[in-house]
Each structure stands twice: as structure tokens, then as C-alpha cells.
Amino acid sequence: MEAIWATSRDRDTRSSDVFERFMQLRLPTFGGAPDPVQAEHLLAKIAKMMGPLECTDSQRVTLAVYLLEGEAENWWSSIQRGVPVGYAWTWAGFRTKFLEKYFPRSCWSAKIAQFLKLEQGNTTVAQYEAKFDKLSRYIPKALEDEEYKLEKFKEGLKPGIQSRLCTWDFGDFPELVDKAMRVEKDFERTVRSRSPTRDAPFRLRQPPPAPPLPIGRPRPLSTRALPLPPGGGCSYCKKNNHSTPNCFRRMRD
Template identity: 35%
Template sequence: MHQLVEQFLKLKPPKFDGKGDPEIASLWVEELEKAFEVLECTEEENVTLAVYQIQGNANDWWKTTRGRVFPAGTAQIWIVFVEAFKGKYFPESARERKLAEFMRFHQGQMTVDLYEAELARLSKFAPKMVKDPLYRARRFRDRLKPDVHSKMISLNLRDYNEIYERA
């Protein structure tokens, strides 16, 4: 475990203190999961390493919550930890706000590149909605500026990358 912790820390994983925008909690989990994948960690190692990166208010929360999440004799499973963690730091109400932000999002005055990048960021809060490639392409096309949108409609493109490149 000592060697794993050393390798993990060399990847410079983020710490989490429980403060700030709820989206930070989601990003923290994503960044840790990338490190876990590189290191080929087990479920239990994922939890141990994640807990090592928690500090401040989040550490206090975990100390009081750990026994409920993983009662004595229970295996530490990453998905269970993430569910409890997100329940606290990225609750359903925050997820609904991010989904609503995705639903309202339009290109506005942004460049196509900025629009595409922001849409990609918001898409992670609407995974069921962007799962279908055709829907994802239409969503991108239909939220473009009106003058660009009308040109894309006339081209009758159905592929996301092709619509993006043409826009």
C-alpha cells in the first residue's frame, strides 16, 4: 500500500475540502478515477486513496459518515463511496440545476469552439440525453446562433463532428 500511495501522489491528485461549487465535487471524483485507472487500483484501494485526499470539512463529514456507509465487516466499494460523497457534496438539487443549465444552453455570442467546449462540459450532467449520437448532434445544431443554425439545417448533416466542423 505504501508503494501505491507514493505512485498515487506522484500523479498529483486533487484534494477536496468540501467547500465551493458542487460541480467541484464531481470534478474531484473524475480526476481521482483517472489516477485509479492508471494505477489499476482495486475498489478498496480507490476508497482508501480518495479518503487520503479529503481534508477539512469533508474529512469531518467522512469521519462521522464512514460507519454508516461501510458498517464493520463491509467491503469498501468505490461506487458506494461515490454515491455517499455525491449525496453530500453534489446533491440531487445541484444535479438538477446543472441539467437545467444544459437544457437552457445556447451558443449566444460565443465562438463555435467555446460553445462546443461548454456544451461538452454540461453534457456530463445529462448523460441519458446525449447517449444517442443523433440526439447529441441535433442538440448541438439546434442551439447554434440562428444564422448558423439555418445553414446547418439546409445541409441536413447528422454526424456531430461533421456539424461541428461545418459550423
């Protein structure tokens, strides 16, 4: 009997320690906001932060429920009324129920469509891998079938990188990503080696070409419109049809 009580005390002590360490994490609460991405992000964060706590599956559910408040807390209470008293929830079971409520099937379908159309495009391999990893969590086949995951990732790579990897065999996904990054760096080094460097000799710029000269001789100014002087003609050329200041010959000479 004493051994049973000792085991019970030890279990209670460990549970208390887990709860105290859990409270120190200061995880955000969830009130049932209509944001599927936020709901999924909360579950992922809980799973990540609870890993070091070394808690049991049922303890993880209990701590996750502790973070529910408002509408989300009322929802879980209604779920509890539909199961037998003392029913032991697993983390997988709680996660399924939670996502059915706050991450509906329509959102899952949208994520699946994004995954199937995902390509590297103008991003780096690292950026493509991050997006691929995020979306693959919604695809059971990508989580369970490593070969499918490898082929899908290769299909979305840039054609140049993809062609370099087609003859390689990869044991797992990290190996494929690492090789793709290496090929990408090789391409970058090749591009840099072909482009002009900053240390290239300075070249003098050629001056812009002069504008073309007008064709033909310029036509002389007409003197017909010049007003005649009231008291005589030009004292320079001795003509009477213009004044001295308006003399074309004087201006030419």
C-alpha cells in the same frame, strides 16, 4: 500454501506501488468546503489522474478517502459507521455519496436548467462544445442516449450552421462537432472573401464641402455711433460726421 502467500505478497507489492505513484501526483486535499463546483471538480480530477495508475475500484476509493480531511473526513467516518464492517465500496457508490453531501440536488437542478437553455450564441463551435460537454455530465440522458445528445447539440447551434447540418446523419458526437467546425470555417471564409482586403487600391479622400456663402450683401458699418472728432471731420472724404481713422470709404478703397 506457498502459492497463497506469494499471491498475497504480490497484491501487497502492487498496492504499495499504486500508493507511491498516487502520492507523486500531489492531488489537492478536500476539507469539505461549501463549494459544489469545487467538490465536483475534485472528483473529476481524481478520476482523471488515477486512470494511468491501473488501480482497482476499491483502491480508487481508498485513495480518494485519503485526500479527505477535517469536516470531510469526519463525514466519511460517519458514513462508514452506517455500513457493515468490511463493506467494499465501489467508485460509483463513493461518488454518489460524496455528491449527495457536497453537490446537493439544488445545484444539480441549476446545472440541468443551464444545459437545457444552452445555445451557441456569439461563441465559436469549439467554445460551445466545451460548455456543452461540461454541462452534459450532469444529465444522465445525455450520457446514456447518444441520439438525444446529438439532437440537443444541433438545436443549440447558430441557425446558419444548423441548417447546413440538418440533412446529414452522424454516427457519433465527435463527428457532429467536427462537421459543425468545418461549416463554421466555410462561413468565415465566405465573409472574408466579401469584405475589402488590405491590398485594395488606395482611394483619395474627397475634401469636405465648403461652408455655404451667406445670402445677401453685407450691411455696411454704421457711422452713427462713431464719436465725432473734436476739431473737424474726415480729411479723406471731406465729411464732418466722422474722423479720418473711422472713414468707411477709406477702409473700402
